[in-house]
Amino acid sequence: MPANKAPQVPFIQSLDRGLMILEAIALSKHPVSLGELADLLSVDRSSAFRLAHTLRRRGFLASPAGRKDYILGPSMWRLAQQYDWSNMLIRVANQHLKLLATQINETAHIAIREGKNALFIDSADANHVIAVAGQTGELVPLYCTAHGKALLADTEEQELKALLGPGPLRKYTKNTITNIAALAKDCSLIKKRGYATDEAEFREELRCLAAPIRVENGMIVGSIGISAPTSRFVKERYRSYAEQVCKVASDIGLTLSSVEQSTEQEPKEVVAG
Amino acid sequence: MPANKAPQVPFIQSLDRGLMILEAIALSKHPVSLGELADLLSVDRSSAFRLAHTLRRRGFLASPAGRKDYILGPSMWRLAQQYDWSNMLIRVANQHLKLLATQINETAHIAIREGKNALFIDSADANHVIAVAGQTGELVPLYCTAHGKALLADTEEQELKALLGPGPLRKYTKNTITNIAALAKDCSLIKKRGYATDEAEFREELRCLAAPIRVENGMIVGSIGISAPTSRFVKERYRSYAEQVCKVASDIGLTLSSVEQSTEQEPKEVVAG
DNA sequence: AAGCTAATTGCGCATTACGCAATAGGAGTT
DNA sequence: AACTCCTATTGCGTAATGCGCAATTAGCTT
Numbered sequence: 001m002p003a004n005k006a007p008q009v010p011f012i013q014s015l016d017r018g019l020m021i022l023e024a025i026a027l028s029k030h031p032v033s034l035g036e037l038a039d040l041l042s043v044d045r046s047s048a049f050r051l052a053h054t055l056r057r058r059g060f061l062a063s064p065a066g067r068k069d070y071i072l073g074p075s076m077w078r079l080a081q082q083y084d085w086s087n088m089l090i091r092v093a094n095q096h097l098k099l100l101a102t103q104i105n106e107t108a109h110i111a112i113r114e115g116k117n118a119l120f121i122d123s124a125d126a127n128h129v130i131a132v133a134g135q136t137g138e139l140v141p142l143y144c145t146a147h148g149k150a151l152l153a154d155t156e157e158q159e160l161k162a163l164l165g166p167g168p169l170r171k172y173t174k175n176t177i178t179n180i181a182a183l184a185k186d187c188s189l190i191k192k193r194g195y196a197t198d199e200a201e202f203r204e205e206l207r208c209l210a211a212p213i214r215v216e217n218g219m220i221v222g223s224i225g226i227s228a229p230t231s232r233f234v235k236e237r238y239r240s241y242a243e244q245v246c247k248v249a250s251d252i253g254l255t256l257s258s259v260e261q262s263t264e265q266e267p268k269e270v271v272a273g
Numbered sequence: 274m275p276a277n278k279a280p281q282v283p284f285i286q287s288l289d290r291g292l293m294i295l296e297a298i299a300l301s302k303h304p305v306s307l308g309e310l311a312d313l314l315s316v317d318r319s320s321a322f323r324l325a326h327t328l329r330r331r332g333f334l335a336s337p338a339g340r341k342d343y344i345l346g347p348s349m350w351r352l353a354q355q356y357d358w359s360n361m362l363i364r365v366a367n368q369h370l371k372l373l374a375t376q377i378n379e380t381a382h383i384a385i386r387e388g389k390n391a392l393f394i395d396s397a398d399a400n401h402v403i404a405v406a407g408q409t410g411e412l413v414p415l416y417c418t419a420h421g422k423a424l425l426a427d428t429e430e431q432e433l434k435a436l437l438g439p440g441p442l443r444k445y446t447k448n449t450i451t452n453i454a455a456l457a458k459d460c461s462l463i464k465k466r467g468y469a470t471d472e473a474e475f476r477e478e479l480r481c482l483a484a485p486i487r488v489e490n491g492m493i494v495g496s497i498g499i500s501a502p503t504s505r506f507v508k509e510r511y512r513s514y515a516e517q518v519c520k521v522a523s524d525i526g527l528t529l530s531s532v533e534q535s536t537e538q539e540p541k542e543v544v545a546g
Numbered sequence: 547a548a549g550c551t552a553a554t555t556g557c558g559c560a561t562t563a564c565g566c567a568a569t570a571g572g573a574g575t576t
Numbered sequence: 577a578a579c580t581c582c583t584a585t586t587g588c589g590t591a592a593t594g595c596g597c598a599a600t601t602a603g604c605t606t
Contacts, residue, residue, distance in 0.1 A: 010562095010563085012562085012563070013561090013562070013563085014562085014563090033552080033553095034552075034553065034554095035551095035552070035553090045552080045553075045554090046553095046554075046555080049553070049554065049555095053554095068552075068553065
């Protein structure tokens with residue numbers, strides 16, 4: 001298999017260098033001097049200067065007051081702000097989502113956090129149904145669903161209290177966790193093992209297993225998981241399901257974080273429903 | 274006044290074009306085709322193609338599954354995510370903050386939202402013997418401070434309830450608003466007139482006036498305001514103070530949104546009092 | 547004030563990126 | 577299914593562009 005042919009498509013050198021500068025400065029914890037940039041790119045100081053100047057001109061870089069070195073400017077922030085990134089998660093995750101639904105043969109969902117709730121932004125059905133499942137767009141509580149708890153995995157008890165309020169949590173089923181301390185304990189377990197479960201804590205007869213999707217720096221940007229009727233989703237399957245869900249969550253995180261695969265790289269083996 | 278001398282410093286054409294592509298795609302609500310990019314830059318399709326390819330290669334652009342046109346890729350998002358933007362607000366706002374403190378001759382603060390609190394990230398002192406101390410680093414409640422309410426200006430009653438919880442709000446002083454409905458009403462007023470006040474709602478003997486800092490798309494990213502002992506900060510001054518605070522908040526928002534002024538550009542011509 | 551380091555500018559050559567034109571890939575039409 | 581039109585992609589030669597070198601300026605330290 002011809003893994004990678006030679007760089008068939010030539011790329012624009014100076015643009016590429018400019019992008020490397022952006023990456024380097026975004027990554028650095030301190031302002032970056034011209035010399036460092038020149039070293040990094042292995043180019044002359046004058047070239048680095050002109051590249052940096054071009055970036056600054058468009059607001060992608062700036063200099064701290066009175067300094068000559070560079071930090072990120074407002075443009076990158078502004079562009080990232082106004083963009084609708086939820087679609088990207090859907091796009092990137094969709095293929096993985098389908099794969100997961102097929103492998104496990106249960107409905108799979110992707111959710112993001114939306115205030116005090118988890119919002120289902122995409123789903124894939126188990127048995128070759130073309131239409132998207134009904135729950136896309138639905139809001140469910142964070143504290144009693146697998147997706148919600150996965151999204152809360154890094155949240156400390158302190159923050160949980162602030163987020164969910166001092167009042168008692170609504171008890172949807174007999175399994176619903178209504179105690180913040182218990183929830184915090186569950187979260188730390190979820191964080192450690194990498195996935196969350198919902199044993200009919202929100203809806204009777206519904207079990208769910210979900211894992212947080214983390215990007216490069218560890219931040220949780222969404223969750224992916226599977227749901228099934230309690231009858232079919234017996235505890236003995238948790239281990240196997242958990243592995244697959246975690247693997248997919250990790251893959252999505254890598255795709256979101258990395259820069260190496262946006263093209264090609266379609267897992268073509270997705271079943272055509 | 275020598276507004277702008279000729280473009281003394283040459284900029285790198287292809288990098289500049291790449292950045293224009295990023296801006297265009299971030300701004301567009303739908304995926305952008307190669308042809309549109311070529312038209313936008315007034316270059317040949319082949320040139321646009323190679324630029325776009327270079328951007329995609331580094332993850333700054335991507336293509337929807339099966340499509341050939343372009344959307345933003347994960348890199349921009351990732352870089353913006355992991356960067357510590359609060360420093361940028363401090364940096365950009367600092368000069369305005371000092372100016373405000375000098376003009377009004379009271380302590381001025383900048384705050385951002387941090388969960389259920391407002392966090393003071395910078396301050397500038399006035400030259401009164403008795404003045405409000407700079408509280409940089411301090412967390413104060415959102416619902417009973419001028420900064421907090423400015424940060425909440427766009428928040429609907431529904432969201433306020435979710436954020437602040439169903440429980441009663443702590444009553445710090447006799448003026449503290451403890452009723453969500455009343456708070457929502459205050460917020461809509463703040464949104465309309467552009468500034469918030471704190472009439473000793475958090476600390477006795479302390480009055481404050483703050484305005485939300487909004488960027489291009491209207492989103493609130495912080496607040497700026499002034500604080501003074503009640504004795505000195507009489508109601509008759511509100512109107513004049515409000516104007517100045519709002520002007521400064523607006524200036525900061527413009528600086529954050531625009532791309533033309535990151536360097537130099539000290540607002541020297543501001544009226545001195 | 548001198549001396550050092552780092553940023554900035556001028557300049558000329560070689561590389562690079564550009565436009566043109568040819569090719570490939572898809573979607574719709576007859 | 578063959579044809580057609582539209583857009584993406586590739587090859588190529590040229591000249592504009594961006595690069596390194598070296599000179600100049602700016603900011604600091606001694």
